[in-house]
Amino acid sequence: MKAVVLKETGGPDKLTYEEVPVPEPGQGEVVIRLKNAALNRRDVFITYGLYPGMNLPSVLGADGAGVVSAIGEGVTDWHKDDEVVINPGLSWGDNPAHNGPDFHILGMPTDGTYAEYVKVPAEQVYRKPEYLSWEEAAALPLAALTAYRAVVTRGQVKEGETVFIPGIGSGVAMFALQIAKAHGAEVYVSSGSYEKLAQARELGAAGGVNYKTEGYVKQLKKEMAGADLCIDGVGGESFNDLISLAKPAGRIVNFGATTGPVPELMLPKLFFKHLDFRGTTMGSPEDFSSMLAFFTENDIRPVVDRVFGLEEAVEAQKHMEEGRQFGKIVLDIPGD
Structure with missing residues (x-):
């Protein structure tokens, strides 16, 4: 072969x-x-x-x-x-x-x-x-399973919540957008490409910003008024932006670090805002079965x-x- x-x-x-x-x-x-x-x-x-x-x-x-x-x-x-x-x-x-x-x-x-x-x-x-x-x-398989566990099993997304997904365009981020939308959440995204932001809106994103623009965090926070749930696979220096964007008592779920480790974590903001930080990797057999059933039920492609x-x-x-x-x-x- x-x-x-x-x-x-x-x-x-x-x-x-x-x-x-x-x-x-x-x-x-x-x-x-x-x-x-x-x-x-x-x-x-x-x-x-x-x-x-x-x-x-x-x-x-x-x-x-x-x-x-x-x-x-x-x-x-x-x-x-x-x-x-x-x-x-x-x-x-x-x-x-x-x-x-x-x-x-x-x-x-x-x-x-x-x-x-x-x-x-x-x-x-x-x-x-x-x-x-x-x-x-x-x-x-891999990306949809990772996204499902991040958004549903670990993220515990709820109808009416605001979800932020940085780095839209990757497989996991795309699935996370579709899964969160199917749960009735309002989803915002970021990207370094205006074309990807436009494509994300066509898929149902409520809005998004270009992270290469100056003051993008302030712009995004004004647009979405804070996130109940952040789904992150980027890591790196921008991780602290998620802490700023999260609402008090919000959740941040991380599944990867494509831009490397977080150089200086802003711990005071993390604990003063009562944030939950949760890690996740791939998913269990139960997650995989649930993901397939959820995708089929909601006709997610x-x-x-x-x-x-x-x-x-x-x-x-x-x-x-x-x-x-x-x-x-x-x-x-x-x-x-």
Whole structure:
């Protein structure tokens, strides 16, 4: 089968498109013939070695959807040609409140979805929502799960609340906007692109500001009058802006730090405003199941920015690095 393999670090150019053996299912496993895969920022970080637990060579890719092609011993819930989507969060553990020590994500160190076939434990497979295309289904898993847990499980969003999401355009931020809107919240966003702000409004954002403009925090606070809930994957220097933007007794949920660590946390504002700061990573199997049900019930469709061929994985990752995408970047897997 064809697959995209990372054998050494140094950026997306180190990815190779090559022939590798088709995986065989073991006890309790299934092999999926993938129709589409999707990119996450994590994939790019891995190519630079900026990810814990590096173990190469590895086939990258956490997100994917396809059909069951082979079934291992002991698997009774799935049949050949069943249409499925994969939960990439492996070995979450028994506690839904947090992952256990063996938790890891598909696509390094475990071979992932930048391939024609992928082998996964049968419990990681869920029925593909019928209303979604293959491209849309592949775009869901990691980002939609992360957003759902951040907004719903950890963020406890409520109807009528004001939600602020910085860095709109990324997969998780886009899903967070859609999930919060479906819960009846009023959502505001920020971006360094006026085009992305306009696109976010088309998706239902109540407003937004360009964070590159002087005094954007004051402008945003005037526009939305403070946030009950902030969903952050940016981190860095702008994290303190969230503390300023949050209403008293508001919640800040962080799932990432694409701009690095927070250099100087404003603790007095944090405790004087009685703020809750909550961390979150990916989501439990229960979160994944609830996310699929919620998306289906509310007819939420992923925003797909652009589709590349599997052999164009290097170009796809570079497109993600440029940061101009609005929504998910998808890979089209070659057919039989």
